Amino acid sequence: MLKTLKSYFGYTSFRPLQEEIISCVLQKKDTLVLMPTGGGKSLCYQIPALLTEGTAIVVSPLISLMKDQVEALQNNGIIARALNSNNDETANANIRFECRQGRVKLLYISPERLLAEINYLLKDIHISLFAIDEAHCISQWGHDFRPEYTQLAVLREQFPHVPIIALTATADKITREDIVKQLAMRDPQIFISSFDRPNLSLDVKRGYQQKEKNRAVLEFITRHKGESGIVYCMSRNTTEKVADMLEEHGVSTAVYHAGLSSTIRDKAQEDFINDRVQVVCATIAFGMGIDKSNVRWVIHYNLPKSIESFYQEIGRAGRDGLPSDTLLFYSFADIIMLSRFASESGQQEVNMEKLKRMQQYAEADICRRRILLNYFGETMDHDCGNCDVCRNPPQRFDGTILVQKALSAIARTGQQIGTSILIDILKGTASADVIERGYDKLKTYGAGRDVPARDWQDYLLQMLNLGYFEVAYNEKNHLKITEAGKKVLFGHEQAQLAVIKREEYPSKTTRRKKKTEHPAPAPVIPLAFEDEDQSLFEALRALRKKLADQQAIPAYIVLSDKVLHLLASSKPTTIEAFGEISGIGEYKKERYGKDFIQVIRRFTSS
Template identity: 40%
Template structure:
């Protein structure tokens, strides 16, 4: 039996590879740098997990989200792998000390870009054999992307101390420009590129322009109450996630809200309940999604214009992992484009912020933490004028991108085709249920919501008890 297939079956329980997986793994084993763009749900984790069992040394995975990190650690442990750890803020001082003193014992080390700036951690890493480094969600590296975490860019400096280290960059969405940023920042040498089609034929696209927020609420409640999930309702504010969840719960839907300000334990519980089918719907900000292993999500609803095409494609990509018909619906009003830009610019450095950081000697400048860290990074390598120009350019580009997305949803052209074109891809074949512009049968895409049997049973028991105990 082929060695790769043998490990695939024995370690991971799969009988065959998905498209692209085997080619990418072979390139990693050959010692090449690799950039792999695969849609959500295509098994990106396997690409760095499997080759580790055929190579000496430890795999270091740099990941942007604590919840994603923890989920991947738990997934590996469920597969029987004990030599795995996440080094992040969840570890207390004693736990962190133990891990750092025994770093060579781990096969998989998950960490954040921020931890790579920790001198103690960097020294501990320098004393072990590293097989290769993985940049997960690598689109975050691009300064033109939608995530401006400067410590992702500092990975570049850290990698200079490992000139011969293999790098595997993984993400679900990236334009040609972002791919170039990734290759440059990670110092990749003639990398192998695998770019999977972003098209998901089993997801139909639906767009509705409405008059006001009242119409939005009525549309959303009507859709969720009338049709089957499971589904995710994405909104832009924490307050709205709670509002929608309460409205739906009052109408008998098994639902929970999810946002970044919740306690980690509560977020993990909600993820588990959703994955196990105990919840029909999640009302969430974009904090929800990464690390969610649920194959049968039938609906994704957005009540707003997203702040980027990449984030939109990632969010809708959480539907239809089982290949069954699903739908991505978006409802918006004319004023949503300004709201999207406002959300995108939160914590974004303004000219006054830049001037304050460059000209003040005060170490306790009162700025949002994200803004302060971004500007501290650029202060190290650019002048004040260069930094001002950089962020004015980024701001202008972000406004243009949001406007393009807004116009895409409003015009009379195929939604699927336009989205793919944005990622330098041509639509090869139009599915029967494509989008609300060109071909679409809502009755075939959606099924009527069925009340849960368990709820009916509980109600019947209550009725029976009432009869027995008048």
């Protein structure tokens, strides 16, 4: 496994969980993998594919995603192909011929195309494994549900002995269970990697008017001079307005949304991937197919509809592990608009609950990273120091008794209530629901009447974000006490809550009188590589661009920014030393070593 990793991908060690996952797939066990964007999911099926006889079939939802992955694999000397509608029929016929000859190691295919080929090509070839990428698309609870994915259970019927590996960067507990069920997975091994991306800074700005917002966006982009980034907007109209504003200020920008022709969208994506534009302004239609490792920042011009969407979108920054910044704006107008979308959707309850959690993230006054991780079932016992809340911390107090009162009320109702009834019980409000269910007889009825209902809302939001209870949205949004909550409830641990500070939205007149004070912006963390020669880095970047243009592939597929930084700091002057750099495999060493060594020697000898 390690030999294959070094030879093809240029790494000498695995990231957490990769080795265990690969072993599991090699033992032909069904496997479900949850790993954050940029966490190294692809290697989990690519290495088993290289170590096993036959062709691995990779089901992927987007043509752009397939193209990116196939180009990257081919550039590592691996025979990979994509069978899709973007190819002409001659190209697809050639790919089928290569597959039947057993030459293709990885075949990327859309779910629709897979179903069309299932009784033809797939029956004629030796399949080593099925990898279902973006597996959350299969679940109706997932944030990006795709009906065509639901027919994939046919793989288990038709190929009972071929292992299935399902991979996703975002799936809560309910979505995970649904993926296993929909794919008819047999006793799957489930691997959940840490969702922590410590290299991403997290900032939220609330209640900004449009002019202030535009000013803040321009300031932010100025601090990221020449660095690639994405601005996500809620509507098509906004993407165009923001792009025009940026262009007026000299920032090269492309627009991407579903209202544009596929030609214009493809051009926007290609221009961004190939560094011909610095920024892309997009609706959420953009990005799932982007594997660009050097996106340095992501701005959300509006509130996203769910934490899953938000997490996946910010995850497009800093995939190379280098420091990257994220900024989220939101206002009441966003919440009203998104609530309308959610209530008009086919899954009103689920979408409203997910929006509520997104809003809670934006309004929170505890470490934002802890909230994100908690949403994906992961607890962190310290604040991150790399979000706006950590940089401007609120005051705290011992809220153990408040937490115990709330959790006790949840426990005494058999964990069968939502937040509004819980607040009625704590306040001692004789509402129809409370009386009908006999909750007015509970010991905790009225135990929190001294706290205003609005404050209870806030404290419960903090408790949820601290991971003391979770919301089961497949059980009428009932509150369920977690293990962390039980420790506080039974007096084994204390709970620190934040003092509530009400942030009012200033009226226009107040705003004119007094400019609203905003927290200091997140510092841009410099990319620190010891002894790096900046002018050598720029020369290597120019060479990479030239080589990429010659092959008509994105520059980061030749070598990533991280590899260029390593080259500019360690300055290898022999082909062998070049091949020792992390991220350079045998194929890249042979193909590019001579060119890069030439540039480095020029700098070291001068």
